[in-house]
Amino acid sequence: MTQQILIAVVVLGALGILFAVVLYFVAQKFKVVEDPLIDEVAEVLPGANCGGCGKAGCRAFAEACVQQGNLEGLRCAPGGDAVAAKIAELLGCAMVQGEPQVAVVRCNPANCGEKRRSNYDGLRSCAFQNTVYTGESGCPFGCLGCGDCVEACQFDAIHLDPVTGVPTVDADRCTACGACAKACPRRIIELRNKGKKDRRVYVSCMNREKGAIAMKSCANACIGCGKCEKVCPMSAITITDNLSYIDYTKCIACRKCVVECPTKAIHDVGFPTPAVKPAPKPEAPAAPAAEKVEIPVAETAKA
């Protein structure tokens, strides 16, 4: 009995030692050296795995950062400059400052909500509706209103407006990861610079049809008339395929185009007062002043 136990212990013990030795050498041979820096970088990232950086997730982004050794061309949009600074510190490289961006929905349908032209009751998916027809607004370039972008957003920053059915972006929550822009089958969501004091001007339309046809599709459509292009002091506006585009790197948010646009297709965001046509000529301010003089109160004041 004792002998049997002894045999078992010796055999199993010997096998155990043998496997341990084999495993040791195998582990040495196939050793994977991972930079501990990757873990550290991954730690400071937001961890939403939104994919906005173009990598598979936050860890893949961290790997890319460490491998490259600097932040050239790598940016975590949700983390912004704060995260970029932390990563730069960990990597010991220069921080690349990025302009904060925000998602912008480039559609403002005239025929939406109660005024929609047809009633879609199929599958609630923009990607599907896009293959069926123009959508409820009747514009082949416009928002379909099924909320594929809302579903794609990891940050609860984009919601469908209950009245118009078109998504609106919550600029405070939006991290400009670009998930909504990718989800939109009509590509009407664009990432634009937030702009100074959160003020930005953009063309809220994607209709590339000729003016007359675009007008039939939607009263708020950009008709490619070129008035904005002419009025822009920074030549930030270009017109391609009957559609105006404002280059946000050149735009100074003077809002001359907003005033000029005949179809109100150019929108301004973040300004305290609505855009009004400024008095064009120097004599113009004199005219209201003269009017004022005629008012009796003004006369008494004068006296």
Place this chain on the structure above:
Amino acid sequence: MGGVHPEENKISNDAAIEVMPVGKQMVVLMNQHLGAPATPVVQKGDKVKVGQLIGEAQAFMCANVHSPVSGTVLKVDSCKDAFGLSKPAVYINVEGDEWLETIDRTPDIKRECTLEPKEIVAKLKEMGIVGLGGATFPAHIKYSIPEGKKAEYLIINAAECEPYLTSDYRVMMEHAEEVCIGISILRRALGVPNAYIGIESNKPAAIAHMQEVARQFEGIVVEPLKVKYPQGAEKQLINAVTGRRVPSGKLPIDVGCVVSNLGTTFAVYEAIQKNKPLIENILTVTGKELPSQHNYIVRIGTTYNEIIAHSIGQLPETTGKVISGGTMMGKAVVNLDAPTVKGNASVLVIGEKEARRAPETACIRCGKCASACPMGLEPYLFSLLVKNGRTEEAKEHNILDCIECGCCFFSCPANKPLTDEIRLGKNRVRAMMAAKK
């Protein structure tokens, strides 16, 4: 396998085919078929005659487009189609009704055809013939049998299994002889011994009439079919007539079959024997709430509004949808100012109550969709896979075999939009495959 029994509603069965008058202006889309749009060969100010070529097929998958009217070309521009999408089009101001001299407009029936198979196919191409069963597949491509393959069966689809549609039925009742000549021509083009006309047995009058006429022709067999939707779908029809099954991802010609729609055979007859290009549709105007039911011969390019105005005056107030096609596979028309195109088989008016989809509820795992699917697929599974973005798995489960007949949605007690989900899934699978290439 599978199939459903929707209400037939063939209420326009007894309305004889009438001729719809030509409007004042015609818009002819260049994109009336599966594939690339035809290239316009006329310019503003050109005078055209009925049957003159105005759009030429330059791509491989394309078909010629001919002028359905005589008059002056107003412009070559774009026009919104029935679904609101802009398509290239030729606008023609109608002046008189002057036909090309080559077109034989006499009512005489011409039986003899001495053309060689290659000449027949060339003429089908010249005349812009496309399949009129719904897919508008260019006929000259279908009847050019690829090298190394051989057609053994020609099957004519006269099942007309879609609810409401009666245009094929009327063609059989009124133009049986022409149809049989058209079939003989196609038989000659393919070199097959026998052609089978598949008719659902709920049309006994059509079966009897076709059998009587077919007796005068060699090698045409009328095959009564079980009543079941989708009996007229290509693969189901092949199975019903020959007992063969088209394997997944293969074409009918791989099992030696060529399937043609009945309307197409009539168009083939007119093209080959009468030199008449495809410029007219035979179209049903029907709906339960309409005061009268009609079947028309309509020039291609007539707008939906013109058809409605001529046939019933105006749409009833309770109209919910106007559908081009039947209730199962037809598409709702959002732009009634759009011109009709080749292959439009109906203007179907559905009441508001009937048009609305019932609210969707949760899947109760009853499996009705799987037993209704004529392709033996599992729609409930696709629904989940598509919802969760598992495109690869959907492909493995043969989502691309789906023929989009709508049986799953029709049979679902939870009103889940299964067909829509599968169509979305198919698009994703195709995009994925294209990206891999």
